[in-house]
Each structure stands twice: as structure tokens, then as C-alpha cells.
Amino acid sequence: MPKKEHKFVSADPELCTGCSTCEYICALEKDGKFNPLRSRIRAIRLYPESNLAIACRLCEDAPCVVACPRKALEQSEETGIIIIDDNKCDGCGWCVEACDFGAITIHPDTKVAIVCDLCEGEPKCVELCPTEAIELTNRDILAKKSRISATKKLFRAAEQSELKD
Numbered sequence: 318m319p320k321k322e323h324k325f326v327s328a329d330p331e332l333c334t335g336c337s338t339c340e341y342i343c344a345l346e347k348d349g350k351f352n353p354l355r356s357r358i359r360a361i362r363l364y365p366e367s368n369l370a371i372a373c374r375l376c377e378d379a380p381c382v383v384a385c386p387r388k389a390l391e392q393s394e395e396t397g398i399i400i401i402d403d404n405k406c407d408g409c410g411w412c413v414e415a416c417d418f419g420a421i422t423i424h425p426d427t428k429v430a431i432v433c434d435l436c437e438g439e440p441k442c443v444e445l446c447p448t449e450a451i452e453l454t455n456r457d458i459l460a461k462k463s464r465i466s467a468t469k470k471l472f473r474a475a476e477q478s479e480l481k482d
Contacts, residue, residue: 322455322456322457323375323396323397323398323455324375324435324453324454324455325372325373325374325375325397325433325435325453325454325455326358326370326372326373326433326435326440326442326443326451326452326453326454327372327374327451327452327453327454327459328369328370328371328446328450328451328452329450329451329452330367330368330369330450332448332449332450333360333367333368333369333370333448333450333451334368334447334448334450335360335361335362335363335364335368335369336360336447336448337353337360338442338445338446338447339356339358339360339370339442339445339446339451340353340356340358340359340360340370341353341356342441342442342445343355343356343357343358343433343441343442344356346436346441347431348424352425354422354425355424355425355431356422357372357373357422357431357432357433357434358370358371358372358433358442359371359372359419359420359422361419370442370446370450370451371418371419371420372420372433372442373398373399373416373418373420373421373432373433374418374420375392375396375397375398375399376417379392379399380415380416380417381399381412381413381415381416381421381430381432382399382412383415384411384412384414384415385406385411385412386409386411387405387406387407387409388405389401389402389403389405389406389407389430390402390406390412390430396435398433398434398435399421399432399434400434401429401430401431401432403427403429406429406430407428408423408424408427408428408429408430410423410430412430412432413430420432420433435453440453
């Protein structure tokens with residue numbers, strides 16, 4: 318039987334303005350503080366080319382879980398969410414290094430790894446993103462959107478080429 322396709326938080330770089338609202342909302346929701354260093358999502362700003370919010374992608378056979386020398390991380394089979402045992406985590410950062418997406422950080426006060434837990438299925442960053450750039454999606458939907466976007470770019474390039482001729 319195939320593995321369940323887990324949903325995760327993803328941002329559309331064409332809609333994301335890099336405003337950091339997602340970071341502030343997450344930190345407030347999860348830590349009670351209006352401080353983006355406590356957030357489980359990261360706004361990456363590459364003005365003016367692109368902006369993007371990064372959160373855990375719930376990788377299959379998650380490298381962060383494999384990398385943890387203290388076995389402080391485990392992945393829920395049901396939801397795909399990375400669960401961190403605060404009592405085992407010593408903040409070594411191996412999980413941070415292992416994450417290909419930069420989605421794990423170390424909490425500035427507790428020095429324990431923190432990662433998106435999808436707010437029990439209703440992520441506040443998705444709900445409150447002012448440009449609706451953030452959504453709850455899965456790999457299949459994201460791949461389909463990428464194919465559509467690439468096709469549109471090819472058609473635009475072909476049209477531009479025809480106009481020049």
C-alpha cells in the first residue's frame with residue numbers, strides 16, 4: 318500500500334511579498350511572543366526577484382530525524398509531522414544542517430529544535446497571510462502547479478519570440 322500523501326505549508330513565490338506576517342503569527346501562536354526568531358516558518362526575502370516562506374515539507378524518510386544523534390526527533394506515520402522530544406534534544410543542530418529546506422531552527426531561549434507542526438491541521442500562517450500566498454498542500458498538487466507554471470512560461474516565451482520575428 319502506498320504511503321499517505323501528507324499535507325504541508327507551502328508559499329507561492331509569485332504572491333509572497335516577504336512581509337513576515339507568517340513569522341510573527343506563528344511565533345505568537347506557538348510561543349506567545351511577537352518575535353520571528355521563535356517562528357516555525359521563515360520568510361526568505363530576495364527583493365525584488367522573489368520572496369518565499371519556508372516551513373517543514375514533511376519529507377519521506379526525513380533527513381532531520383535520521384541525523385539526530387540523540388533520537389529526539391520522530392516522524393508521525395499518520396500526519397508526517399516531525400515530533401521533537403524536548404527532553405532528549407540538546408540543540409546540537411544536526412537536524413538543522415540535515416534539512417534541505419532550512420525549515421528547522423533552534424529556539425533562541427530553550428535551545429531546542431523547533432519545526433512546523435501545522436497547528437493541529439489549521440495553520441495560522443495560512444489563515445492570516447495577507448496575500449493568500451501560503452497554503453496547505455501536498456507534493457502532487459505542488460508538482461502539478463509547477464508543470465502548469467512552466468508551461469505558461471514556455472508559451473509566453475514563444476509568443477515573445479514570434480513578436481520579435
